[in-house]
Amino acid sequence: MTKLPSLFLVLTLVSVFVCGFGKRIPILSFDEGYSQLFGDDNLVLHRDGKAVHLSLNERTGSGFVSQDLYLHGYFSASIKLPADYTAGVVMSNGDMFEKNHDEIDFEFLGNIRGKDWRIQTNIYGNGSTSVGREERYNLWFDPADDFHQYTILWTDSQIIFYIDNIPIREFKRTAAMGGDFPSKPMSLYATIWDGSDWATNGGKYRVNYKYAPYVAEFSDLILHGCAVDPIEFSSKKCDTTSQSLELSATITPSQRSKMDSFRRKHMTYSYCYDQTRYKVPPVECVINPREAERLKRFDPVTFGGRRHHGKRHHRSRASRSEADTI
Numbered sequence: 001m002t003k004l005p006s007l008f009l010v011l012t013l014v015s016v017f018v019c020g021f022g023k024r025i026p027i028l029s030f031d032e033g034y035s036q037l038f039g040d041d042n043l044v045l046h047r048d049g050k051a052v053h054l055s056l057n058e059r060t061g062s063g064f065v066s067q068d069l070y071l072h073g074y075f076s077a078s079i080k081l082p083a084d085y086t087a088g089v090v091m092s093n094g095d096m097f098e099k100n101h102d103e104i105d106f107e108f109l110g111n112i113r114g115k116d117w118r119i120q121t122n123i124y125g126n127g128s129t130s131v132g133r134e135e136r137y138n139l140w141f142d143p144a145d146d147f148h149q150y151t152i153l154w155t156d157s158q159i160i161f162y163i164d165n166i167p168i169r170e171f172k173r174t175a176a177m178g179g180d181f182p183s184k185p186m187s188l189y190a191t192i193w194d195g196s197d198w199a200t201n202g203g204k205y206r207v208n209y210k211y212a213p214y215v216a217e218f219s220d221l222i223l224h225g226c227a228v229d230p231i232e233f234s235s236k237k238c239d240t241t242s243q244s245l246e247l248s249a250t251i252t253p254s255q256r257s258k259m260d261s262f263r264r265k266h267m268t269y270s271y272c273y274d275q276t277r278y279k280v281p282p283v284e285c286v287i288n289p290r291e292a293e294r295l296k297r298f299d300p301v302t303f304g305g306r307r308h309h310g311k312r313h314h315r316s317r318a319s320r321s322e323a324d325t326i
Helices: 175-180 238-248 253-266 289-298 317-325
Strands: 034-038 043-046 051-056 062-066 069-080 089-092 103-108 118-124 135-138 148-154 158-163 166-172 189-194 214-228 267-270
Touching: 034 189, 043 062, 051 062, 051 189, 069 238, 103 148, 118 158, 118 166, 135 253, 148 238, 166 253, 189 214, 214 238, 253 267, 253 289, 267 289
Parallel strands: none
Antiparallel strands: 034 062, 043 051, 051 214, 062 189, 069 148, 069 214, 089 103, 089 189, 103 118, 118 135, 135 267, 148 158, 158 166
């Protein structure tokens, strides 16, 4: 994992009933599932340990980590982001393998006042950091106004990212990927840090500590997965849990319609279509002609269309009102 300061959202949200599991998944207190990673008094517990605040100031960021390692699972959190100017402030996750690590990320890349918030998902397997699998999206809401649910469902065959129970990305394992599909036990991290060198518009806008401290609020923490022994990397419970996770990973026709609508309206970048980085798309990519054409119009240089002269068309902020139609 890139050892930069960042705020990683783990993903455990407001919803305590998970479609497909057929049972209640308990919300944990912080001490039941997590430990402080760094940040001293920049990590503060609230609501009798049911909520945690992470802050970034000129001295340090902060973060927490799951007490257990997991091999597959459902990980969710309700998160409210820092308000106002947050350029350069990042949030993200990581794991324990330094050389051949796996990684599944939700990352907020900071925000300039008055602009749409952007969120990024990313996947690494077996240290394959030379093949970034990023996708970026504009949000149809302001994540600093209220809590929203961010979830990762990770199984042996696929990874699904959700926002407020709407699937936004489905990543399926293929035989050609080999070890590039995340398949090692991982810890769950949540961190906030200064990512000025790259986060907001490629590092154009840096953290302005006049607005510090930047505080991210987490609640409704859910860790549901195969907890594994940190030495033997094995767990007797994994077979049963993995089966329930696979069953829950089916996207219904209604969910798929919402996912297609979200991607059509809000996705601004996908590595599969980036012709400046990859002359040939990575092996797991399934090219959607409609996505390809839309992204080509959105950014003709990156996605292989003609260069346009004059002003480029920008999406209106009115797109936030489209949430009701997702």
